[in-house]
Amino acid sequence: MKFFFLIILLISAKASWAYPNFIGHGYTSCLNCHYNPGGNGPLTDYGRAIAATAISSGALYPESMSEEKVAYTSGFFFRKPVQNYVRTQINYRGFQLVRNPGSSRSESKQWINMQADARLIIKSPSDRFVTVINYGYSPKPTGSQEDMDEWRSREHYMGYRFTPKFGLYAGLMDKAYGLRVIEHVMVNRTTPQVTQNDQVHGVQAHYLGEKSEMFFHGFLGNMSQKEDIRMKGGSFMFERTVADIHRVGASVMHSQNEYLKLLSFAGHGRWNLKEGSALLAEIGQTKRTADASFFDKTSRYGILQTYLRPWRGVYFFTNVEYYQDNIEKEPYFVRWGPGLQYFPITRLEFRADVYNTRNFSPDSSSKDSWMYLLQAHIWL
Amino acid sequence: MVVVKFILLLIVMCGAAFGTDILEEFKKKDYAGVHRIYQENPSRNFSRKELIMISFSLRKLQFYRQDVKMNVRLIKKEYNQYHKRLLKQIKAGDTIDSDQYPEALKVLYWNLMNAYGSIILSYEKHSQLIKKDHEHYLIFAKILSELEFREGKVDKLNDRIMAHILMLQNLVYKFSSSWFLQYMSWQQESQLVGPNGFSSNLTVTNRGLCLGGDLGYENGSYHWYVDGCAFYGSGGVSAESGTGVNYQQSNVPSYGLKLGPGASLIVSSSKSRIGIKIPIVYNVQTLQNPGQPNFSINAESAISVATSVYSRWQFDKWYLTTEFGKYVDREATIWSLGFGHQF
Numbered sequence: 001m002k003f004f005f006l007i008i009l010l011i012s013a014k015a016s017w018a019y020p021n022f023i024g025h026g027y028t029s030c031l032n033c034h035y036n037p038g039g040n041g042p043l044t045d046y047g048r049a050i051a052a053t054a055i056s057s058g059a060l061y062p063e064s065m066s067e068e069k070v071a072y073t074s075g076f077f078f079r080k081p082v083q084n085y086v087r088t089q090i091n092y093r094g095f096q097l098v099r100n101p102g103s104s105r106s107e108s109k110q111w112i113n114m115q116a117d118a119r120l121i122i123k124s125p126s127d128r129f130v131t132v133i134n135y136g137y138s139p140k141p142t143g144s145q146e147d148m149d150e151w152r153s154r155e156h157y158m159g160y161r162f163t164p165k166f167g168l169y170a171g172l173m174d175k176a177y178g179l180r181v182i183e184h185v186m187v188n189r190t191t192p193q194v195t196q197n198d199q200v201h202g203v204q205a206h207y208l209g210e211k212s213e214m215f216f217h218g219f220l221g222n223m224s225q226k227e228d229i230r231m232k233g234g235s236f237m238f239e240r241t242v243a244d245i246h247r248v249g250a251s252v253m254h255s256q257n258e259y260l261k262l263l264s265f266a267g268h269g270r271w272n273l274k275e276g277s278a279l280l281a282e283i284g285q286t287k288r289t290a291d292a293s294f295f296d297k298t299s300r301y302g303i304l305q306t307y308l309r310p311w312r313g314v315y316f317f318t319n320v321e322y323y324q325d326n327i328e329k330e331p332y333f334v335r336w337g338p339g340l341q342y343f344p345i346t347r348l349e350f351r352a353d354v355y356n357t358r359n360f361s362p363d364s365s366s367k368d369s370w371m372y373l374l375q376a377h378i379w380l
Numbered sequence: 381m382v383v384v385k386f387i388l389l390l391i392v393m394c395g396a397a398f399g400t401d402i403l404e405e406f407k408k409k410d411y412a413g414v415h416r417i418y419q420e421n422p423s424r425n426f427s428r429k430e431l432i433m434i435s436f437s438l439r440k441l442q443f444y445r446q447d448v449k450m451n452v453r454l455i456k457k458e459y460n461q462y463h464k465r466l467l468k469q470i471k472a473g474d475t476i477d478s479d480q481y482p483e484a485l486k487v488l489y490w491n492l493m494n495a496y497g498s499i500i501l502s503y504e505k506h507s508q509l510i511k512k513d514h515e516h517y518l519i520f521a522k523i524l525s526e527l528e529f530r531e532g533k534v535d536k537l538n539d540r541i542m543a544h545i546l547m548l549q550n551l552v553y554k555f556s557s558s559w560f561l562q563y564m565s566w567q568q569e570s571q572l573v574g575p576n577g578f579s580s581n582l583t584v585t586n587r588g589l590c591l592g593g594d595l596g597y598e599n600g601s602y603h604w605y606v607d608g609c610a611f612y613g614s615g616g617v618s619a620e621s622g623t624g625v626n627y628q629q630s631n632v633p634s635y636g637l638k639l640g641p642g643a644s645l646i647v648s649s650s651k652s653r654i655g656i657k658i659p660i661v662y663n664v665q666t667l668q669n670p671g672q673p674n675f676s677i678n679a680e681s682a683i684s685v686a687t688s689v690y691s692r693w694q695f696d697k698w699y700l701t702t703e704f705g706k707y708v709d710r711e712a713t714i715w716s717l718g719f720g721h722q723f
Contacts, residue, residue: 275648308654310647316654318702336715362630364618365585
């Protein structure tokens with residue numbers, strides 16, 4: 001039965017963060033809109049214009065305002081850039097998280113400021129050379145043992161594209177691995193440790209061909225962490241365009257510190273269902289080898305993310321996650337998350353997510369757990 | 381249009397001696413009057429200029445089909461040789477030198493294309509007649525593009541006509557049916573009851589496969605349907621911790637039917653859609669009574685109603701579906717993930 005479930009995920013299969021579902025608008029590569037070729041972080045001028053004209057609703061603009069004018073107002077603080085060397089951006093994301101809604105005993109509500117970044121981009125006019133510095137507030141991960149600052153940089157790097165097809169990037173970046181979906185708590189991000197706080201210092205090579213895209217990433221861990229817990233290693237990700245508009249890919253990553261070794265691999269797909277509708281899927285596995293051998297285990301995961309765009313600016317989506325903590329044991333869970341995303345105007349995103357988690361175990365059966373979150377995202 | 385007006389202006393300015401009743405009505409901009417005179421005796425031997433005025437008036441009155449006849453009459457009367465030669469050249473695939481053809485003839489073709497375009501745009505429902513009118517429209521669009529006459533405007537109208545025809549086609553409801561196979565998970569609730577009023581909820585978490593199909597009607601925007609499937613699966617159950625009762629069962633078989641109406645909004649040209657369903661679930665599952673004396677199982681109704689959100693992603697005839705629903709009368713949910721094929 002689980003095999004059947006995984007097969008469906010596979011046949012149906014880049015932030016803190018990026019929106020890989022925009023393949024539904026025909027954008028196969030993240031480099032179209034982001035300075036970071038793997039997605040995430042600051043948008044290019046083109047990306048901002050696309051956010052204003054293709055992604056966000058046009059309903060709030062006066063009819064007399066042309067798309068060209070809308071695109072021009074997508075710059076920092078509504079202005080068209082007057083030079084081509086420096087860009088500044090501000091980004092905020094926060095949400096109300098409600099766990100066990102409706103339960104008189106266990107309902108909890110919490111407002112979380114997930115991200116408040118100021119970004120500076122120094123670049124050549126053609127974006128061939130780029131330096132990105134991203135600094136701001138982000139909460140400490142829950143249960144973190146580390147003495148981690150809440151005000152910190154989650155991204156800073158320099159990049160140079162030797163040719164349009166090939167570029168080298170060095171600095172603190174996300175690891176190149178799998179689908180960089182915006183929901184950093186999804187199992188395809190938590191299991192191989194590629195969440196919003198898992199950036200590493202390293203060097204990333206990026207190849208963008210006509211039909212294929214590749215990333216090689218060698219890293220030394222996050223240098224702001226203590227040396228013994230820095231995850232050092234490397235990753236490789238490959239994507240190929242199929243049937244002109246879809247993408248399939250694979251990733252492998254090895255990382256280790258003094259206590260833990262991780263070996264992860266995954267296959268993924270992104271399908272363009274036209275006019276903004278898209279399907280994303282990833283299945284993968286992570287083998288953990290720890291100092292204390294009783295922690296050794298191999299975890300398996302799968303995700304299916306579906307987007308439908310009935311009207312410009314509005315996306316209905318469903319996140320389906322499968323996670324088996326230890327493939328040698330039977331229990332697993334499936335988390336089902338329908339939601340709604342609305343971009344009423346460029347620079348503003350509202351989002352509502354519902355999460356229903358169901359546990360499957362041969363020895364026990366329990367009621368599902370529920371949570372929902374209401375999110376606001378503002379970028380200037 | 382400009383050329384026609386220009387020709388008419390020239391006629392008026394030159395004071396040409398065709399002082400007919402048509403001219404008088406036309407000067408007064410009484411296009412209905414021009415039409416009336418024409419209708420009184422359509423076979424009258426009108427001059428070329430009168431025919432042009434009648435054609436102009438018919439367009440003003442939006443009598444496009446009559447305008448088509450008028451323009452054809454003008455072509456046959458004034459430019460028949462040119463017309464025949466042009467058609468022959470197009471048919472043979474020859475290169476056409478547009479300078480060899482009079483501007484006035486090109487304007488007549490332009491009028492014909494626009495008349496057919498206006499006829500097509502006036503349709504509010506799809507019908508077989510559109511096909512015929514579209515064929516005629518395409519002939520004149522082709523002639524004008526071969527003559528390289530007002531190409532930009534021709535292309536723009538072509539796009540508008542195509543979009544209108546597509547819109548009309550999308551309004552037509554057609555019967556649709558498909559089969560599907562879903563991986564499904566659903567929960568059933570029962571009660572464990574014992575002596576001295578003891579009662580504890582039991583939740584059975586099931587998983588299984590559901591094979592079925594749907595029948596309905598859909599157009600380019602909406603899909604109305606009834607779908608149903610027969611499912612078979614199994615689930616486990618255990619007493620809640622803290623009840624002091626040791627009750628646990630694994631792989632308890634479950635089978636039944638899921639049937640209900642649904643409606644979807646089709647959101648992309650790939651026919652991907654989102655909608656709602658009201659499935660009625662009939663579930664048969666028997667839990668064994670606990671081994672402890674005086675304890676028994678109270679099963680809930682085998683029939684439940686749910687409301688669910690349904691989405692479907694279409695890859696030509698094949699599709700992938702997700703469905704997530706909640707029972708109306710209890711907390712439990714039902715969800716499925718599957719694929720199907722349209723007939």
